[in-house]
Amino acid sequence: MRFSDPKGVAALEFAVTLPLLAVLVFxxxxxxxxxxxxxxxxxxxxxxxRAGITRKKDIKDTEVDNEQIKKEIEQIALxxxxxxxISPPESRLINLGxxxxxxxxxxxxxxxxxxxxxxxxxxxxxxxxxxxxxxxxKCFKIIESDQIELQSQTTxxxx
Numbered sequence: 001m002r003f004s005d006p007k008g009v010a011a012l013e014f015a016v017t018l019p020l021l022a023v024l025v026f027x028x029x030x031x032x033x034x035x036x037x038x039x040x041x042x043x044x045x046x047x048x049x050r051a052g053i054t055r056k057k058d059i060k061d062t063e064v065d066n067e068q069i070k071k072e073i074e075q076i077a078l079x080x081x082x083x084x085x086i087s088p089p090e091s092r093l094i095n096l097g098x099x100x101x102x103x104x105x106x107x108x109x110x111x112x113x114x115x116x117x118x119x120x121x122x123x124x125x126x127x128x129x130x131x132x133x134x135x136x137x138k139c140f141k142i143i144e145s146d147q148i149e150l151q152s153q154t155t156x157x158x159x
Contacts, residue, residue, distance in 0.1 A: 029133075042154070044076075095129060
């Protein structure tokens with residue numbers, strides 16, 4: 001039996017290394033998209049919190065509806081995640097898994113009038129990311145689920 005045939009050895013080495021190389025390449029693509037989405041929701045939270053703390057004069061004004069200001073803050077975060085003015089809205093979030101998930105935005109304090117005494121506005125943005133190659137990662141026990149919940153929290157001081 002001869003094992004020194006170069007063509008056979010090369011084919012065997014290729015067959016052994018191809019699955020590992022495929023997991024590495026597809027993992028880099030999937031986790032790169034996940035990190036990009038995390039950065040998008042972080043920036044959305046920053047934009048919304050910044051917009052909220054600049055509305056101090058409006059929050060103090062008793063004639064202005066604080067619920068409307070809160071909705072505007074949340075809409076700023078949504079507009080950052082989904083480019084406004086485009087029909088249908090084009091999302092900045094990349095989800096290779098194919099399904100679309102809503103972006104959830106929460107502000108603290110719930111009542112913006114409390115912001116005048118607490119002085120801190122917190123905006124939380126969350127989004128569910130679907131892994132495209134989840135079955136590939138599951139067989140190697142790299143991940144447990146097809147989805148992961150991405151969360152971002154930004155706190156800014158009202159000055």
